[in-house]
Amino acid sequence: MPDLTGWLLDLYPDPQGGVVLWLLGDDGERRRLRQPFPVTFYAAGPSPRLRDLWRFLQTEPVHLERAERRDLFQGPIPVLAARFDRPADQPRVFRRAAQAFPDLTFYDADLSLALRHAAVFGTFPLSRCQVAATSDGIITDLQVMDTPWELDPARPPLRAMTIEPEVDPFHAEPTYLQVCAAGRVYCLSLEPARPLLINLAALLRRHDPDLVLTQWGDGGTDHRAGHSSRGLLLRLLDLAQEWNIPLPLNRDPQGQIVHKPDRSYAAYGQVIYRGAQVHLAGRWHVDAANTVMFHDYGLDGVLEMARVTALPVQTAARVSPGTGISAMQIVTALRLGVLVPYHKQQAERPKTALELFRSDQGGLVYQPLIGLHADVAELDFVSMYPSIMARFNISPETVPLDFEERNADFERGLIPRTLQPLLEKRLALKQRLLTLPAWDARRESDRKRVSAHKWLLVTCFGYLGYKNARFGRIEAHEAVTAYGRECLLRAKEAIEDLGGTVLHMYVDGLWVKKDGASTPEDFRPMMDEIAARTGLPVGLDGIYRWVAFLPSRQDSRLPVANRYFGVFQDGSTKMRGIEVRRRDTPAWIAEAQIELLACLAQAAQVEDLPARLPQAQRILRRKLAELRAGRVPLAKLVVRQGLSRELDAFVTRSPAARAAGQLAAVGKHLRPGQSVRFLYTLGDPGVYAWDLPEPPDPRTLDLRRYQVLLLRAAETVLQVGWDARVRGKLLPAGPFGVQQGALWDGRGGLIQ
DNA sequence: TCCTCACGGGG
DNA sequence: GTGTACGTGAGGA
Numbered sequence: 194m195p196d197l198t199g200w201l202l203d204l205y206p207d208p209q210g211g212v213v214l215w216l217l218g219d220d221g222e223r224r225r226l227r228q229p230f231p232v233t234f235y236a237a238g239p240s241p242r243l244r245d246l247w248r249f250l251q252t253e254p255v256h257l258e259r260a261e262r263r264d265l266f267q268g269p270i271p272v273l274a275a276r277f278d279r280p281a282d283q284p285r286v287f288r289r290a291a292q293a294f295p296d297l298t299f300y301d302a303d304l305s306l307a308l309r310h311a312a313v314f315g316t317f318p319l320s321r322c323q324v325a326a327t328s329d330g331i332i333t334d335l336q337v338m339d340t341p342w343e344l345d346p347a348r349p350p351l352r353a354m355t356i357e358p359e360v361d362p363f364h365a366e367p368t369y370l371q372v373c374a375a376g377r378v379y380c381l382s383l384e385p386a387r388p389l390l391i392n393l394a395a396l397l398r399r400h401d402p403d404l405v406l407t408q409w410g411d412g413g414t415d416h417r418a419g420h421s422s423r424g425l426l427l428r429l430l431d432l433a434q435e436w437n438i439p440l441p442l443n444r445d446p447q448g449q450i451v452h453k454p455d456r457s458y459a460a461y462g463q464v465i466y467r468g469a470q471v472h473l474a475g476r477w478h479v480d481a482a483n484t485v486m487f488h489d490y491g492l493d494g495v496l497e498m499a500r501v502t503a504l505p506v507q508t509a510a511r512v513s514p515g516t517g518i519s520a521m522q523i524v525t526a527l528r529l530g531v532l533v534p535y536h537k538q539q540a541e542r543p544k545t546a547l548e549l550f551r552s553d554q555g556g557l558v559y560q561p562l563i564g565l566h567a568d569v570a571e572l573d574f575v576s577m578y579p580s581i582m583a584r585f586n587i588s589p590e591t592v593p594l595d596f597e598e599r600n601a602d603f604e605r606g607l608i609p610r611t612l613q614p615l616l617e618k619r620l621a622l623k624q625r626l627l628t629l630p631a632w633d634a635r636r637e638s639d640r641k642r643v644s645a646h647k648w649l650l651v652t653c654f655g656y657l658g659y660k661n662a663r664f665g666r667i668e669a670h671e672a673v674t675a676y677g678r679e680c681l682l683r684a685k686e687a688i689e690d691l692g693g694t695v696l697h698m699y700v701d702g703l704w705v706k707k708d709g710a711s712t713p714e715d716f717r718p719m720m721d722e723i724a725a726r727t728g729l730p731v732g733l734d735g736i737y738r739w740v741a742f743l744p745s746r747q748d749s750r751l752p753v754a755n756r757y758f759g760v761f762q763d764g765s766t767k768m769r770g771i772e773v774r775r776r777d778t779p780a781w782i783a784e785a786q787i788e789l790l791a792c793l794a795q796a797a798q799v800e801d802l803p804a805r806l807p808q809a810q811r812i813l814r815r816k817l818a819e820l821r822a823g824r825v826p827l828a829k830l831v832v833r834q835g836l837s838r839e840l841d842a843f844v845t846r847s848p849a850a851r852a853a854g855q856l857a858a859v860g861k862h863l864r865p866g867q868s869v870r871f872l873y874t875l876g877d878p879g880v881y882a883w884d885l886p887e888p889p890d891p892r893t894l895d896l897r898r899y900q901v902l903l904l905r906a907a908e909t910v911l912q913v914g915w916d917a918r919v920r921g922k923l924l925p926a927g928p929f930g931v932q933q934g935a936l937w938d939g940r941g942g943l944i945q
Numbered sequence: 946t947c948c949t950c951a952c953g954g955g956g
Numbered sequence: 957g958t959g960t961a962c963g964t965g966a967g968g969a
Contacts, residue, residue, distance in 0.1 A: 303957085305957090453957090456958095458957095458958055458959090459958085459959085460958060460959060460960095463951080463952080465958090467958095489956090508957090512957070512958090513957095513958070513959085515958065515959055516957060516958070516959090519957090519958090519959090536957085536958095555960080555961055555962070556961090558962095558963095576955090577955095578955095623956095640956085643956075644956060647955065647956055648955080648956095650955085651954085651955050652959085654960085655959065655960050655961095656958095656959060656960090657960095658959085658960055658961090659958085659959040659960075661958085661959065662958095662959060665959080670960085699954090700954080700955095701955090745964075745965090746964080746965060746966095747964080747965075753963080753964065754963080754964095755953080755954080755963095755964095756964080769953085769954085770952095770953070770954090770964080774952090774953070774954095775951085775952060775953075776951090776952070776953095777951065777952070834950090834951065834952095835951065835952085836951095837950070837951075838950095843949085843950085844948080844949060844950090845948075845949050845950075845967080845968050845969075846968075847949075847950060847951085847966095847967070847968075848967075848968095849950085849951085850950090905966095946969100947968105947969090948967100948968085948969080949966100949967085949968080949969100950965105950966090950967085950968100951964105951965095951966090952963105952964090952965095953962105953963095953964095
């Protein structure tokens with residue numbers, strides 16, 4: 194076979210030995226190729242125990258030898274190397290070894306084949322490959338011609354097919370599938386099964402898609418049975434078996450369809466639910482309804498995630514960014530010849546009081562000056578924590594060193610090496626976004642790629658602080674936050690030295706005022722000075738015409754960090770920490786708050802704000818009238834809240850728990866991490882779950898409850914122009930005079 | 946008044 | 957096949 198060039202689509206273990214690679218050739222052919230690819234895991238420990246392990250493994254299909262490899266912290270150590278010509282055997286043999294020798298330390302033992310391949314050949318999903326292969330498809334040479342860091346990689350002519358039922362199976366039983374391929378739409382009735390299967394199989398054969406994009410193809414929970422269920426794809430395969438009609442969902446006839454059950458886990462201080470997964474061989478299955486942050490970064494973001502992490506597309510689509518950055522660290526380690534510790538699943542033990550005390554030092558927060566402020570610049574450090582790790586070479590193996598020492602020439606750590614190209618690519622994409630004209634099709638795609646990078650960078654920091662992480666170390670985590678605080682304080686000094694006032698600081702942002710300064714150029718010297726004093730770049734998020742830092746609701750004399758809203762010079766608004774930003778705020782309330790703020794935003798300067806109040810009051814009265822007249826669509830009044838635990842584990846029956854209870858009563862069991870939707874209703878139990886079979890009765894709506902929610906949200910934004918004692922008088926700065934409830938009479942009525 | 950629970954932040 | 961920490965605010969008891 195002559196040399197082939199094309200894009201790498203997929204890579205997985207070959208049961209016959211080595212790996213299977215799917216290549217989308219420049220000639221448009223999809224080829225299944227095979228490549229010998231031995232993999233090795235290592236064990237370290239006392240010599241007699243390693244000899245025992247050697248004897249233990251002798252009956253297995255493995256080559257054994259003594260060797261020396263580098264541990265990240267200890268440097269070179271003696272190890273027993275176990276090499277497999279058939280990577281498919283490695284997980285099973287390792288499990289046996291780990292069980293029999295729990296006292297030994299294992300390395301490179303639980304690594305995905307794609308990452309190992311990436312470390313050796315530089316492959317990643319959709320990498321441009323040049324391949325020499327024998328006539329029966331065995332690769333003899335493989336060269337990767339590009340890197341994950343290209344801004345404009347050559348776009349492969351991917352074929353996509355979407356398969357979706359017409360409704361979410363959680364809400365109703367679907368009756369047909371809508372299938373789109375090559376610009377055509379087909380509707381396939383789910384009943385009867387025989388023509389469905391024959392037609393779907395024909396479509397799959399005719400279009401032979403590289404990507405099968407579904408809604409609910411993965412599945413999730415079976416709400417009738419209360420356990421994990423078979424999603425759309427598995428149900429189709431069940432049917433195919435029942436009717437004995439082959440359904441070629443897999444492109445690889447010898448490949449397995451991999452099914453992973455659903456689960457709930459704790460992450461980021463909350464519980465997350467992940468539905469069951471179905472992975473195909475030789476083509477990708479992506480379930481848009483079961484893909485982490487698909488709405489945030491879409492298919493472009495998923496492909497970008499796969500490129501930079503080297504995780505297979507189907508995995509990249511479903512894992513959290515934490516796993517993505519971890520994958521990148523693993524590849525870095527493998528390339529450096531550093532051993533990757535086996536990742537034990539340790540139960541998290543409660544932290545001791547000392548640990549709690551130690552970890553108490555997070556980002557620096559400087560309480561804001563409550564009130565309205567004009568001509569305020571918001572300066573943000575760009576990707577602060579990742580930049581600190583890269584700039585000051587903070588990595589588990591390089592801490593502790595103090596701030597000044599950091600500038601000295603130390604060997605680059607594992608984490609900075611991993612982050613550096615990511616930071617550079619993100620910056621380059623962001624810069625290009627600023628220059629691309631609005632009509633350029635690359636804009637949307639770049640935006641999504643930037644978003645995917647952001648999440649990788651953000652989680653890298655959190656991951657450092659997790660004690661079970663492969664390359665985590667709490668001291669490194671603390672070093673990052675310590676540097677962050679140091680940089681923020683240096684920035685404050687720089688601002689004050691140049692005559693500015695810092696109104697508020699929050700982890701990586703500063704809100705700054707300076708007499709006579711109102712344009713970006715006016716703030717430029719400050720930014721340059723901050724960059725010079727900290728070594729980190731700062732960006733100008735914008736200059737507010739006016740911004741309001743809100744007081745605490747519990748005690749209006751106290752400021753709270755990060756509750757504010759304001760209007761930039763270009764007329765756009767920014768809000769943080771208030772009702773609109775919360776996922777559990779009903780759409781109608783959020784829209785009202787946005788409308789009220791848009792009304793205030795028409796004030797070009799602070800002095801014009803009081804004149805906006807009559808208009809704001811009219812908006813509010815109109816909203817209330819809408820509600821009372823029953824003209825608000827019920828869907829816009831739905832509250833959506835996550836559930837952090839199983840139903841019987843709730844100590845207090847919160848509205849969300851009561852709504853979940855109603856669903857459970859009709860057999861729809863929600864698992865931790867899933868969310869429940871409900872309306873506030875009159876009487877007991879005060880809520881009505883949105884997903885109950887019977888539609889809610891609009892007459893039972895708790896209108897007073899919604900009025901309270903509306904007026905509370907209105908009060909949050911209107912207090913800037915409203916004083917309870919001096920009606921309509923503006924309070925330009927300093928504490929607001931408004932008290933909680935000043936706008937309304939407590940019974941849902943508006944104070945006139 | 947105290948306790949429980951959900952949420953934010955990053956663009 | 958994951959991963960922070962902490963403060964605020966709302967609702968229940």
